[in-house]
Amino acid sequence: MSKAPKLRLGVNVDHVATLRNARGGSNPDPVRAAKLAIEAGADGITAHLREDRRHIRDEDMARLKAEIDKPLNFEMAATDEMLRIALATRPHACCLVPERRQELTTEGGLDVIGQHDALAPAIARLNDAGIRVSLFIAADPKQIETAAKLRAPVIEIHTGTWCDAVAEGNREKAEAEWQRIVKGAALAYSAGLEVHGGHGLDYDTAEKIASLPEIVELNIGYFMIGEALFVGLGDTIRAMRAAMDRGRGL
Ligand code: PXP
Secondary structure (H helix, E strand, C coil), X not given: CCCCCCCEEEEECHHHHHHHHHHCCCCCCHHHHHHHHHHCCCCEEEEECCCCCCCCCHHHHHHHHHHCCCCEEEEEXXXXXXXXXXXXXXXXXXXXXXXXXXXXXXXXXXXXCCCHHHHHHHHHHHHHCCCEEEXXXXXXXXXXXXXXXXCCCEEXXXXXXXXXXXXXXXXXXHHHHHHHHXXXXXXXXXXXXXXXEECCCCHHHHHHHCCCCCEEEEEECHHHHHHXXXXXXXXXXXXXXXXXXXXXXX
16 A cells, blocks of 8 residues: 555544443433534544444434534444434444443454354345445454455454453553454455554553554444543544644554
């Protein structure tokens, strides 16, 4: 790859809704956060409608689609219910993720090998509707090769294991995970996939992963929503943008 393309920042607003739901009212509003994020430089908004509606709710997704003027990335499990909602909402993109009720967050990547036959028709329906499908997978060569065969145009590499190892100070594991991401991004790019990254990223890990030219989008939520409590959402997004630009060598 000659020159790294611009790295887009997708801001995940799930945890604004987590805070709102803690009291059951309407504040803080994830749609207001999304608009502020866009004003501060976000290139898109991501939200995950979970089966248990623990944070984002159906009406949030509908309002995000209606009220924001940047691409909406609808994260979801590939269930019939979510497929029906996504096809009615018509977001710019759908990121298919695994989902288990008991998990605190999306804990692992989608097993596109094991679930190939269930995923193929879901991907085809979204493709036919003109919605850009992204598969959230680990940087595993076999998963990446299968993702390419499933005809999804995009993969999002799960960066959570790497970020956890960095946060724990486990250098050996962090280095091994980083090398997996480096190789996975190159393999996916050479297979013709658009490559995104996300989960657990903070300023330092976002800066580092921005150095990989194959990766064109990062989706980041939890760290930024937490950081926003201290410095505000606008400043957090500008600082994240600056970290990504530094990593990109801009
Ligand atoms: N990308 C995907 C596919 C996710 O499921 C999540 C978490 O909802 C994120 C990115 C953002 O992760 P985090 O909130 O840890 O930044």
